[in-house]
Amino acid sequence: MEAAFKAINDVTRREILQFLIQGPQNAGQIAKQFDMTKPSISHHLDLLKQAQLIDATKKGQFIHYSLNKKGFESIHQWFQGFAQHFEFPKPKIRL
Amino acid sequence: MEAAFKAINDVTRREILQFLIQGPQNAGQIAKQFDMTKPSISHHLDLLKQAQLIDATKKGQFIHYSLNKKGFESIHQWFQGFAQHFEFPKPKIRL
C-alpha cells in the first residue's frame, strides 16, 4: 500500500496510468508520449510495477505493460475507510 | 489534486487522517498520538490543510482540526477514471 501511494505521487506516473487505459503498451510506446529519456520512464515503470499498479510481460524483445487491478484495489480499500464518513456522488442505478 | 496525492504519500499524515475519523481534535491531541515533535506534526497538518483533506478552525488558543471532504473528493474523482476499467466490490444495496 505504501508503494501505491508513493507511485501515484508523481504526475508522469499518473499520466502513464492514464495512457494505459487505452490498453497495453510497450516501454518504447510509453516513452514516446513523454518528453523524458527512456531510462527515466523505465524507472517510473519500475515503481508502478512495484506498487502493482501495472503488470509487465515480456514478448520477445518488447515488454508489454498493462494496468494491474491489485494496486488500485489497495488504494480503493484505504479510501473506503473515509468514504463511509462522507457522501460521494453515487451512480443513479446500480450497474 | 497534486497537493492531495502529495499529502497522502506519508504514513504519519495518513494516520492523522485516520485519527480524525473519530472526530475533530486540536493540534496537541493529535501530536500526543505520535512519537514526533509538535513542530513536525504542525508541518504535517499544514500539508493536509493545503490539500484540503482537513480543515482548521481556531477556538481560543486551540486549533481544531477536522476532516475536509474536498480533498477526498479530488482523489475520488481521479480514482473513478480507473474504477470504470476494473470491477471493485460494490455494496449489495444502494444506500
Added chain:
DNA sequence: ATAATAATTAGATATTCGCCTAATTATTTA
C-alpha cells in the same frame, strides 16, 4: 502585567526523489 500554555515559524540537516548520460543485457535481423 507576568507567567503559562498552545501552536506555529524559522533554520539546519540527512535522506529520498526525479532526471540525466553512459554502459549493459537481451533479442531480432542481415
Added chain:
DNA sequence: TAAATAATTAGGCGAATATCTAATTATTAT
C-alpha cells in the same frame, strides 16, 4: 556472427522532503 533495436541498470547531481531544536506569536490565567 555482427549489427541493430528494445529496454534496463548504474552512477551522479540538484531539488524536494521529513525531522529536529530554537525562537516567535497568540491566548488564557494569576
